Structure formats: C-alpha cells, structure tokens
Amino acid sequence: MKNIVNTFSILVTERCNLACTYCHFFAARGKKDVRRDIPDDLFDVYTSFIKYFAENSGTEVTYRFSGGDPTVLGDRLFDLAGRALKKIGTKPYVLTGGKCIDQTWIDRAKPVISHLFISLESPLSPDRGALKPEETMRIIKKYNSPDMPLLLGATVLRNSDFKNLYEVCRIVYEELGQLPNIQEINYLPYESPTDEELNDLYDNLRRVVADFHNKAPLNLFSYISPEFTSLHNKKQVFLSDMDMDNSFKMTMDNMDEMLKIITDYQWVNYPAVKCDKTDCEWREGCQRIKWLWKQPSPTISADKKFADYCRFKKTVNAAFYDALYPNAVA
Ligand code: SF4
Structure with missing residues (x-):
C-alpha cells in the first residue's frame, strides 16, 4: 500500500505569533484559552506511535509539526525535532506563518527538519493579522534551498475573492515560479458562496488550469476535488491530527490497538x-x-x-475538465 501516505500532524503548541482573522483554530477555542505547549511525555508517546505505525502499517508515513505556530517554541522546536528524528529515523516538516524565519533559524533547522510549508496571503487581499504576502515571498526567495525547501502552504481565498483567483496565481507564479496552494475558507468561519461567486470561480479556475497545468503542480481546492488537484501526485494522502488533549488516548502500551483505530479513523476523516x-x-x-463538508x-x-x-464540486470539476479537455463533446 505504498500508494497510500499517512501523515501525522503533531500539534506542538497552541501559541501563535500572528492573528489571522479567519483562523479556524482560534475561532474554535478562543485565543486567550489556548496557550499550551506539548508536554514531553505526550510528545514521546506520539513519536513512538509514528515509528510503530511506519513499521507495521505497510503504508508510507510522514509527520509534521503544526500549531499555533511551531516556531514560537524557539530552541525547543529543534530539540523536539532532533528527538523525533532519532526515534523515527526521518525528519519532520513544519507548518508556519513564516514570521520567525531568518538565516539563524534556517541554520538551526537544517540538521533536524526536512522542509517548511509557509502560509501565503493573497497578494490582492491580505488578511490584516497575517504576515504581508510581499514579506512571505521575500523570505521564500531568500532562504529556499535544496537542503531546506520552503514550500507554499495554504493561501485562503474568501468567496468574494474568487474573481481575483487568476490574478493571484499569476502574481505568485511570476514571483516564485510555483502556484499558490489555494483553499476556500472553511471550518467555523465558512460562508455559503453566491451563484455569482461560483461563476467567478469557474471562469478564473478554468483559465488558471489552462494556462499553468503544463508549468507547475496544481494544488487548487484540494478539499473539494482531490481527484483533479492531485494531477501531479497519484498517492492517496490521509491526515491524522495528534492534538494536545490526546483525543485518541494513546499510551506507550496500546500501540497495536491504536494502529487499528487510526487505520479506521482514516475513513471517519473521509466519510x-x-x-x-x-x-x-x-x-x-x-x-x-473530507469530514468538514459534513459539519455545520x-x-x-x-x-x-x-x-x-x-455546488463547489460541480464548479471546480467543470473548470478543470473544460480547461484540460477543451475539445471534448458534451
Ligand atoms: S450530485 Fe454529483 S457532485 Fe453532487 S454530491 Fe452527488 S455525486 Fe457529488
């Protein structure tokens, strides 16, 4: 089953150094109440389980550190990454808003962290609480290298910004030579799109796919249409969150039971x-x-x-199909 990738997302801190207004993590919890960092004993249980799962599941396994923003842990982040590397044998990657990234950080990270995904705001309508998109792109251009790739994390677009999708993709491609990883705003801040917004989405997305599908990997609305947005990645990816409350109730003594539970959980996550x-x-x-489409x-x-x-599925799929097969007869 090496065409299946299980990615484990260890939530290493609830703290964040940015204040994006659309943040679903804080919308669900309230920012004042979430300031915990992962305890060492829970971290050791999680990394032990990832090692066990990699050795016994028959699937490809990767893992990442998420938050909050993992970089607020300072030196402890590198300590955690080093401990995980020693136990599992592979390096974690990290999701970040990018605010802490400089040459010193990169030099510390290289021995123990494989790569970063850095969130990028839309250059045309950046959120006031996030890092400015010009700064994010400057950081990526300056510090990206083969031994510490800085990849684009999510760029979230409000429904009202679908009309700017093509222009956003063009700007980012011209700056960085890659397309943004576009996501709709989902989870708690979700709002229904109007018919006009979906028409804007169709028109813009069809043009993006037509103009860029031979130039760069497409990662556009993967929560809606993974069958089209994984054109360059034929593997099925399952994501399992390892949260601060140990919702799975994992211990050092129940790894075999957990392996079965996590394998079933994939289908809870994708009903x-x-x-x-x-x-x-x-x-x-x-x-x-993905489960979030069944949640109010x-x-x-x-x-x-x-x-x-x-409605989203039909819009996104039609845009991809019409761009990739323009001469198809209906
Ligand atoms: S009508 Fe089609 S796109 Fe909509 S939920 Fe059913 S199968 Fe999916």
Whole structure:
C-alpha cells in the first residue's frame, strides 16, 4: 500500500505569533484559552506511535509539526525535532506563518527538519493579522534551498475573492515560479458562496488550469476535488491530527490497538458521500469527502454545507475538465 501516505500532524503548541482573522483554530477555542505547549511525555508517546505505525502499517508515513505556530517554541522546536528524528529515523516538516524565519533559524533547522510549508496571503487581499504576502515571498526567495525547501502552504481565498483567483496565481507564479496552494475558507468561519461567486470561480479556475497545468503542480481546492488537484501526485494522502488533549488516548502500551483505530479513523476523516443522483457526471470522484463538508458552521446547517459542497464540486470539476479537455463533446 505504498500508494497510500499517512501523515501525522503533531500539534506542538497552541501559541501563535500572528492573528489571522479567519483562523479556524482560534475561532474554535478562543485565543486567550489556548496557550499550551506539548508536554514531553505526550510528545514521546506520539513519536513512538509514528515509528510503530511506519513499521507495521505497510503504508508510507510522514509527520509534521503544526500549531499555533511551531516556531514560537524557539530552541525547543529543534530539540523536539532532533528527538523525533532519532526515534523515527526521518525528519519532520513544519507548518508556519513564516514570521520567525531568518538565516539563524534556517541554520538551526537544517540538521533536524526536512522542509517548511509557509502560509501565503493573497497578494490582492491580505488578511490584516497575517504576515504581508510581499514579506512571505521575500523570505521564500531568500532562504529556499535544496537542503531546506520552503514550500507554499495554504493561501485562503474568501468567496468574494474568487474573481481575483487568476490574478493571484499569476502574481505568485511570476514571483516564485510555483502556484499558490489555494483553499476556500472553511471550518467555523465558512460562508455559503453566491451563484455569482461560483461563476467567478469557474471562469478564473478554468483559465488558471489552462494556462499553468503544463508549468507547475496544481494544488487548487484540494478539499473539494482531490481527484483533479492531485494531477501531479497519484498517492492517496490521509491526515491524522495528534492534538494536545490526546483525543485518541494513546499510551506507550496500546500501540497495536491504536494502529487499528487510526487505520479506521482514516475513513471517519473521509466519510462516504450519500447522494442519490446516479446520473451525476462527477459521481466516480465523489465517493468520499473530507469530514468538514459534513459539519455545520455557526450559521450554516450540515445539510446546507453538504449542498454547498455539491455546488463547489460541480464548479471546480467543470473548470478543470473544460480547461484540460477543451475539445471534448458534451
Ligand atoms: S457532485 Fe453532487 S450530485 Fe454529483 S455525486 Fe457529488 S454530491 Fe452527488
């Protein structure tokens, strides 16, 4: 099953040095109440389990540090990464907003961290609480190297910004030679798109795919249409969160039981789509969805959210298909 990748996301800190207004992590918890760093004993349980899973699951395994922003841990981040490397035999990668990245940080990270994903704001409508996109792109251009790749993390677009999608992609590609990793705003701050916003999304996305699919990997709306957005990566990726509350109740003594639970959890994380539209042209790629499309948000019911998923799916898939097969007969 080496075509399946299990990625474990260890939440190493709840603290963050940015204040993005759309942040789902703090929207769910309230920023004042979340200031914990991972305790050493829980970290050791998690890394022991990742090693056990890599040796016994028959799948490819990667792991990452997330938060909050892991870089707020300072020197402790490198200590944790070194301990994990020694136990698991591979380096973690790190998700960050990029604020702490400089030459000193890069030099400390290289022996124990494999690469970074740095979030990037839309250059046309940056969030006031995030790092300015010009600064993020400056950091990536300055410090990216083969032995410490700095890759683009998520660029979240509000529904009202779908009309700027093509321009956002063009600007980032011209600066960095890669396309942004575009995500809709989801989780708690989610809002339903209007028909006009979905029309903007179709028009812009079709142009992006047509103009860039031969130039750079596409990672556009992967929570909606992984079958199209993984054109350059044929592997099925499952993500399991290892949180500060040890929600799985993992211990050093229940690794075998946990291996079964985590394997089943993949399907909890990607539940089956229950849809009776047997004539839908996108049905084959619409068997399972990421769990968040079945969750209500404060103002949107679960049924409405799923109906929106269907609208998004048809829009995104049509844009990809029409761009990749412009001469196809309907
Ligand atoms: S895209 Fe919508 S109609 Fe088509 S299979 Fe998925 S949920 Fe059903």
